[in-house]
Amino acid sequence: MKKATKQTASLLMAGAMTAALLAGCGGAPASTAPSSAATSEQTATPAASQDAATDLSKQEPYTVKILMLDDGNTDIVNEVAAAASEITLAKFNTTIELERVGWGSWAQQAMLQLTSGEKLDLLPAFSLNTSLANLVSNGYIVPMTDLLKDGPGAEMYAMVPEEDWLCDTVNGEIYGVPFNKGKQNVYGASCDTTYADELNIDLSAIKTLDDFEQALAKIKEAHPDIYPMATDGQKMRVMVPSDTLGDPREVVMGCLVDATSGSTTVENLYASDAYRDFVERMYDWQQKGYIMPDTISNTVSGSDLIRAGAFANFYTGPAPDTAPRLSRETGKPIQDVEFFEHYKTTGETSPCWSIAANSENPERAMQVLNEMYTNPELANIFIYGIEGKTYEFIDDSRTVIDYPAGVDASNAGYAFDHWAWPNMCLSYVWNGYPTDVYKQYETFNAGGVLSPAYGFTFDNSSVINEYTACTNVVMKYAEALNTGSLNPEGNLDKFNQELKENGIDTIIAAKQAQLDAWLAAK
Amino acid sequence: MEKTVWQRFTRAIRKFWPLYLMAALGLLYLFINNYMPMAGLVLAFKQYNARKGIWGSDFNGLKNFEFLFKTRDAWIITRNTIAYNAVFIVLGTIFSVTVAILLNEVRSAKAKKLYQTVTLIPYMVSIVVVSYLANALLATDNGFINTQVLAPLGQDPVAWYTTPGPWPVILVLINLWKGFGYSSIIYFATLVGINREYYEAAVIDGASWWQQVTHVTLPGLKNTIITMTLLSVGRIFYSDFGLFYQVPMNSGPLYDVTNTIDTYVYRGLMQNNNIGMASAAGFYQSLVGFALVLAANTIVKKISPENALY
Numbered sequence: 155m156k157k158a159t160k161q162t163a164s165l166l167m168a169g170a171m172t173a174a175l176l177a178g179c180g181g182a183p184a185s186t187a188p189s190s191a192a193t194s195e196q197t198a199t200p201a202a203s204q205d206a207a208t209d210l211s212k213q214e215p216y217t218v219k220i221l222m223l224d225d226g227n228t229d230i231v232n233e234v235a236a237a238a239s240e241i242t243l244a245k246f247n248t249t250i251e252l253e254r255v256g257w258g259s260w261a262q263q264a265m266l267q268l269t270s271g272e273k274l275d276l277l278p279a280f281s282l283n284t285s286l287a288n289l290v291s292n293g294y295i296v297p298m299t300d301l302l303k304d305g306p307g308a309e310m311y312a313m314v315p316e317e318d319w320l321c322d323t324v325n326g327e328i329y330g331v332p333f334n335k336g337k338q339n340v341y342g343a344s345c346d347t348t349y350a351d352e353l354n355i356d357l358s359a360i361k362t363l364d365d366f367e368q369a370l371a372k373i374k375e376a377h378p379d380i381y382p383m384a385t386d387g388q389k390m391r392v393m394v395p396s397d398t399l400g401d402p403r404e405v406v407m408g409c410l411v412d413a414t415s416g417s418t419t420v421e422n423l424y425a426s427d428a429y430r431d432f433v434e435r436m437y438d439w440q441q442k443g444y445i446m447p448d449t450i451s452n453t454v455s456g457s458d459l460i461r462a463g464a465f466a467n468f469y470t471g472p473a474p475d476t477a478p479r480l481s482r483e484t485g486k487p488i489q490d491v492e493f494f495e496h497y498k499t500t501g502e503t504s505p506c507w508s509i510a511a512n513s514e515n516p517e518r519a520m521q522v523l524n525e526m527y528t529n530p531e532l533a534n535i536f537i538y539g540i541e542g543k544t545y546e547f548i549d550d551s552r553t554v555i556d557y558p559a560g561v562d563a564s565n566a567g568y569a570f571d572h573w574a575w576p577n578m579c580l581s582y583v584w585n586g587y588p589t590d591v592y593k594q595y596e597t598f599n600a601g602g603v604l605s606p607a608y609g610f611t612f613d614n615s616s617v618i619n620e621y622t623a624c625t626n627v628v629m630k631y632a633e634a635l636n637t638g639s640l641n642p643e644g645n646l647d648k649f650n651q652e653l654k655e656n657g658i659d660t661i662i663a664a665k666q667a668q669l670d671a672w673l674a675a676k
Numbered sequence: 677m678e679k680t681v682w683q684r685f686t687r688a689i690r691k692f693w694p695l696y697l698m699a700a701l702g703l704l705y706l707f708i709n710n711y712m713p714m715a716g717l718v719l720a721f722k723q724y725n726a727r728k729g730i731w732g733s734d735f736n737g738l739k740n741f742e743f744l745f746k747t748r749d750a751w752i753i754t755r756n757t758i759a760y761n762a763v764f765i766v767l768g769t770i771f772s773v774t775v776a777i778l779l780n781e782v783r784s785a786k787a788k789k790l791y792q793t794v795t796l797i798p799y800m801v802s803i804v805v806v807s808y809l810a811n812a813l814l815a816t817d818n819g820f821i822n823t824q825v826l827a828p829l830g831q832d833p834v835a836w837y838t839t840p841g842p843w844p845v846i847l848v849l850i851n852l853w854k855g856f857g858y859s860s861i862i863y864f865a866t867l868v869g870i871n872r873e874y875y876e877a878a879v880i881d882g883a884s885w886w887q888q889v890t891h892v893t894l895p896g897l898k899n900t901i902i903t904m905t906l907l908s909v910g911r912i913f914y915s916d917f918g919l920f921y922q923v924p925m926n927s928g929p930l931y932d933v934t935n936t937i938d939t940y941v942y943r944g945l946m947q948n949n950n951i952g953m954a955s956a957a958g959f960y961q962s963l964v965g966f967a968l969v970l971a972a973n974t975i976v977k978k979i980s981p982e983n984a985l986y
Contacts, residue, residue: 265949269726284949292949293727388925448816450837451925511727618953622944623747626935629943630928639838640929655748 210246216518218242219251221264221277222536223574226254227567230539234568237535246521252536254569257281267510268294274510275519278574279330285400286504287613290324295508297327301520307331310527310576320609321503330506331523335573336473336595337503338602339413341393342492344456344480345466349373349382350489360491363393363435366466370444373465381446383439384459384467388450390436390636391468394428395494397605398501399665400612403470405628407614407621408662413605414497418673420666422658424632425650433635433642440638449637457483472502473573474598478586496602500611507576526576533580539568548585556585610672617664620657627652720955740956743944749935757936760844760920761912764851765905772856773901776863777893792864795857803854803918810850810923838929847934851919859904863897870896902976902983910969913961914938937961 226234235252242248255263261283267274268289279289289295302311311319314332322330343366350357353376355369373382389404397413398406399420406423423429439445446452456467461484469476469490480488507523509516525532538545538555544566546558557566572578579592588594614621631649634640689696720740722733744750775795782788798806813820814836822833836842874892883891915936924934941957969985977984 269951271726271729282949283946288949291725292951293725296727446817448835448837450927450929451811451815618950619743619746622743622953623749625946626747626749626931626940626943629926630931630935632928634838634928639835652748657746 210521211244213247213518215247215249216515217249217251217273218275218519218522219253219273220522221267221274222252222254223257223260223264223278223281224254224569224571225256226252226569230544230567233543234535234539237540238532241529241532241535242522242525245525246518248518248522250522268512271512273512273514275513275516276507276523277510278333278505279508280333280505280574285611285614286322286329286506287324287400287611288615289508290329291613291615294511295329296511296513296516297329298331298509298516298520299326299328301509301517302328302331306517306521307524310524313527317604317609318503321500321611322506323609324611324613330504330508331527331576332503332506333573333575334527334577334579335505336471336475337498337599338472338474338496339395339499339502340469340471340473340492340496341391341395341494342490343466343468344460344476344488344490345369346460346464346484347487347489349377349465352376357489357491361493363493366491366493367435367439370439370465371442374442374444378443380463380465381443382465383444384456384464385445385449385452385637386456386467387453388633388637390445390449390633390638391470392429392432392636393468393493394423394426394432395497396423396428397497397499397607398423399607399610399669400500400504403501404632405625407624407628407658408665410605410607413499413607414495414603416606418606418669420662420669422650422653422662424628424646424653430642430646433638433646436636436638437640437642438638445638448639450634450639460484460486460488474594475587475591482586496598497605498602498608499605500607500609503608504611505574523576528577528580530580533575533577534582537572537575537578537581538570539566544568545582547582553583554585554589555582606673607669609676610669612665612668614661614664617657617661620660623656624653624658624661627656717955717959719952720959722952724951736952740950740952741960743953744937744941744957744960747940749940752932753935753937753940756920756933757915757938758912760847760851760915760936761908763848764855765908765912767848767852768855768859768908769901769905771852772860773863773894773897775856775860776867776897777889779860779864780867780893792857792861795860797857798854799858801854803916803922806850806854807918807922807925810846811925814846837925837927840930840933843924843930843933847919847923850923851916854919862904863900866897866900867893899983903985906969906972906976906985909972910965912968913964917942 231252231254235250238250238252239248242250261281264277264282265284267277279286279295282289298307301307310331314334318332318337319328322328322332345357347357349355350369353372355372357369360366360369370382373380392403394411395413396406397410399409401407401409408420409423410417410419411421411423411426411428436445440447454462456464456469457480460467460480477488477490507526509519509523513519526536527533541547542558544558544561545555548554548556557563563569570584572581572584575581579595583589583591627649630652631640631645635642635646635649716730719730719733721735721737722730723736723739724730725733728734779788779791782791801809811819814822816822816833816835816837819836821836826833834842836846870892874896875888878888878892915938917938920934920936921939921942924930927934937957941954945954973985
């Protein structure tokens with residue numbers, strides 16, 4: 155009798171909380187959601203979470219469906235879900251359902267699940283070809299501020315720096331838990347050290363693109379038959395340290411051209427001197443044979459080109475440890491060189507775990523998410539799979555792991571992307587990485603300059619027509635210019651002329667206005 | 677009156693029920709696949725919000741359509757879409773009809789089968805594979821045309837993927853090569869159905885081969901040609917996405933001659949995932965296609981009423 159009452163009560167409370175959440179409670183007056191149910195139930199919310207916290211394992215049974223990117227063999231994924239469920243059932247009476255989707259179809263599959271209304275609780279809001287603001291304005295994910303601050307996510311909430319939460323905040327509500335991964339903007343090149351050793355090039359002395367160009371010249375002279383500079387398929391990363399203000403690096407509609415300068419003027423990247431210098435340099439490299447001709451129809455990735463004999467590939471990344479990964483992928487000794495000071499932007503911090511609008515019970519989803527962020531046992535099950543099957547320990551202290559004998563990346567059946575799970579820093583260290591790699595991450599993340607717009611997210615809905623038109627223009631010119639396939643002389647001006655005609659100034663004005671308002675509110 | 681119609685209908689069902697049963701499955705498929713989703717067209721006029729659902733989302737008038745016209749490229753993408761399709765329809769028809777007539781002249785049954793199969797193969801090949809075949813021909817440093825054709829002639833290699841000029845020809849050739857096998861089979865099937873006695877009569881009257889073609893074969897094909905063309909006209913506002921996106925390898929410098937409505941919408945919305953705008957583009961395309969089919973059919977009706985679709 156007593157138990158039944160309690161269950162009913164907690165169910166009611168949970169229901170009330172859900173309704174309140176869906177109504178966008180938490181004092182967002184401009185919320186677009188229906189507010190009829192909100193007022194009466196808002197008061198019940200804090201009580202509900204406290205009550206429920208006392209006896210979470212007695213909750214109604216619930217299934218949390220998690221969607222995660224990258225490949226997984228169905229049998230192993232189900233095993234992982236079963237192993238994870240053991241923990242969550244004991245603690246929350248919650249069963250885990252896990253589905254993994256390969257990179258190739260990730261964006262499409264994830265968006266399909268979000269739009270179709272299919273059951274889905276948790277997913278990484280990452281690489282979905284859309285911004286967090288768009289996910290919010292389309293109603294695909296739910297706000298989680300209350301669930302974090304004084305709900306089941308409180309423990310996790312305290313662990314993430316406050317300014318990082320801003321990067322996943324839209325209209326005053328938090329919509330995601332940022333991945334605990336590298337959060338800096340690093341611009342550099344991954345270099346095959348065999349060439350450097352052979353020609354006595356001191357890679358550690360390379361600090362600028364000019365230094366780097368000299369190294370390329372030496373290598374080209376000694377090996378005239380190779381193209382020392384690789385591209386990523388048709389793409390070349392742009393070495394301009396800008397804050398794209400939430401845009402993907404491939405298509406930038408107005409940015410802070412130098413994020414480290416402290417300036418808050420939004421400018422057109424493609425009209426900037428820094429960009430002109432870069433594409434002129436690339437065209438020059440193309441003429442000198444540093445870059446392969448016809449990059450426009452190249453489909454081979456940068457790491458594959460390095461494996462095939464190229465010297466270096468540009469990278470833009472959030473992490474300090476790309477070299478060991480690339481060494482593993484290419485089978486060559488790789489060393490990184492960097493060109494600019496590290497800095498932090500919303501773009502690198504904002505990839506996050508979100509609760510889908512299709513979740514019947516966001517509170518239960520948050521309980522699991524918090525556990526994934528704080529419980530090393532659960533985190534490692536999700537990240538690395540099943541011990542003995544997809545990984546095994548190679549040291550006695552059980553901290554360093556590698557593939558079991560006879561298993562490698564191609565047949566493990568469970569892809570490792572520790573950075574894309576909520577809290578990478580709980581995970582075991584992969585063989586070849588420094589054992590204190592996560593300590594290094596901490597120091598790494600603590601340093602660096604903050605972009606003045608750190609935490610700002612642009613909502614492009616008011617300029618969506620101009621945005622669509624300009625995206626087409628950027629795609630028309632940028633890749634060909636970035637790889638040096640197109641002569642910037644004349645073409646760069648034509649590019650900017652077309653951007654102007656399609657309304658980039660309107661976008662930039664809107665961005666500036668939103669940024670100014672955000673800065674003022676801050 | 678109504679009663680008699682109903683009676684006639686029930687009688688027909690009793691009499692031909694196996695045929696109706698066979699048709700029922702097809703109709704059910706049409707209904708589920710082609711009619712039920714039509715309700716979703718309402719999304720073209722809404723600001724879609726997943727939490728409010730298809731019906732609950734707010735209307736926003738014609739705002740979703742604006743992006744199609746607010747670009748300077750609106751003219752280019754419309755011109756490319758229609759002009760390419762018009763050329764495809766005209767050349768494609770001429771080419772497939774010619775092939776069908778030639779196939780019809782082949783006497784050996786074995787050779788006929790062989791030719792049919794060979795011409796059909798390109799139609800079966802995935803457009804992605806086609807794009808790599810084209811790349812094998814056109815690649816700048818090791819493509820067949822640059823190394824085996826232009827170099828022996830003493831010509832400089834051409835950077836095909838950054839030179840827009842030849843692409844209209846390349847795309848038309850690829851489309852013809854890929855599509856003619858399929859449509860020529862349809863025309864060939866009609867040709868086989870033409871009564872041989874017409875030809876015998878023509879021969880007795882002293883008609884040459886060419887006169888047989890123009891006076892017997894082509895009139896026999898007229899119906900099929902008109903139907904096939906009307907169907908193509910209905911899709912004149914859609915472009916073959918694979919042909920215009922995959923085959924030019926999505927190369928920016930070629931956009932002036934390869935950007936069509938479909939590729940424009942795809943590139944523009946890839947970053948936005950805006951369902952309303954995507955529906956608006958589809959709605960606009962089908963509306964124009966529908967209007968063009970009506971217009972084309974009216975013209976056909978005026979010229980030769982017995983050949984109109986309806």
